[in-house]
Amino acid sequence: MTLADISEHCHNITNSYLAVTNGSELVESTQEAIRLTRYHLLEEVFSRWDPFGNQLSFSYNGGKDCQVLLILYLSCLWEFFITKTRNSQYDSQYHQFPLQFLPTVYINQAETFNTLEQSIESARERYFLSIYESPRNQTSMPEAFENYLKVHSTAKAIVIGIRYTDPFGADLCCIQETDSGWPQFMRVQPLLHWTLANVWSILLYSNEEICGLYEKGFTSIGGINSTVPNPALKIRNDDATSCGKRNPFEWEISNAYGKETPCNKVKVSKLTDADEVLLQSTGQLDFHPGWFLINDSLERAGRIRR
Ligand code: FMN
Known part of the structure; x- marks a missing residue:
């Protein structure tokens, strides 16, 4: 490559x-x-x-x-x-x-x-x-x-x-x-006009590996002392009965580029042990993935001041 x-x-x-x-x-x-x-x-x-x-x-x-x-x-x-x-006069093999x-x-x-x-x-x-x-x-x-x-x-x-x-x-x-x-x-700055939903749509379709924190409910990643999973994505007890939040990108994920058969797995990088322990010890593991959020105004709701 x-x-x-x-x-x-x-x-x-x-x-x-x-x-x-x-x-x-x-x-x-x-x-x-x-x-x-x-x-x-x-x-x-x-x-x-x-x-x-x-x-x-x-x-x-x-x-x-x-x-x-x-x-x-x-x-x-x-x-x-x-x-x-x-546009060149030379054959493409020479470029x-x-x-x-x-x-x-x-x-x-x-x-x-x-x-x-x-x-x-x-x-x-x-x-x-x-x-x-x-x-x-x-x-x-x-x-x-x-x-x-x-x-x-x-x-x-x-x-x-x-x-x-x-x-x-x-x-x-x-x-x-x-x-x-x-x-x-x-x-x-050629991305100014993009919405949060636009970003997730092509990124999940691309089938490129994304940072594993997004799968854990992060929507905007800042410093370790100032970012938590987005509270708007917290899984609530009644989610089980009301089917919870819906994944807005089911189509992009199942039809992602290069997937031979439709499947609903997103390629994410592995969480490091240290981050796994951090999220566990602070009770921050029960969140929907970051791509469940498409409301731009809530994108930074997980950025906090300590
Ligand atoms: N912020 C300014 O107020 N004035 C600038 O001229 C300016 N130039 C920037 C140039 C580059 C290459 C980058 C990466 C950032 C610049 N910023 C400038 C800051 C950004 O507008 C933005 O506030 C910063 O990247 C933090 O974004 P984040 O919280 O999404 O990570």
Whole structure:
């Protein structure tokens, strides 16, 4: 496997999802969301900064939003490559995918769950990420990026998986400069228009492994001392009689990309022993999976202040 192979794989996942005609309004709205993100990346971003020329970096923290964006980004990288190849006078066999690793930056300030750390490690291998990780707890986020740019001086723009519904997300736009007090670079935010349900729909369809904490009721993963499973997903005693909460993504899970026979298993990374003990000791094990929640306004209900 190479970065080229996984990019082609992500391209196939995306095209397969775009070809779905199951009559679901959610799938249709996610297809629209994908088309707009692809337009932003292919027409506005890659035409401005060469994705094969070290001018673009990808911000990755293991969360579901940046994983969805990574799948779409790699898919567009593949499309950009094959379009260039097709337009070239030389036969396609003479073209080599110009990148071996994707320049990636992981700014990590709080102490995180080691299940998340392990899932970032798996992503590093699976998606051929060349990850710069900031020294933990030493600096503010702007300082961490300043340090990143000292090491990666060719980076002009950083791709971020922020959405309008995230805190401070409402007034952002796809391509903009950083604010004052931040080092100067361009922010590329092609996922702004996505809803929580859009994110889960393609992510569960992709059949890519996701962080195991999501299966345990987490919906937005922050620091270990400030995140619990989402209280809106707590399994209540009367759930058994009222059939509980319904999984809104049964179709995506059973028809996931590459599944030979329909089955309702989601590929999740294993919870580490330490996180298993933590959740058990704090009585936080009886929750529906994170993808049972599609209400954007409750997405961060598991983020707490201690
Ligand atoms: N926040 C700002 O207020 N101004 C900025 O210019 C700014 N630039 C950012 C650039 C990058 C590459 C990243 C990753 C974040 C930046 N942020 C900036 C912070 C984000 O908007 C967001 O608040 C932060 O990533 C925390 O998101 P989370 O709670 O979803 O993890």
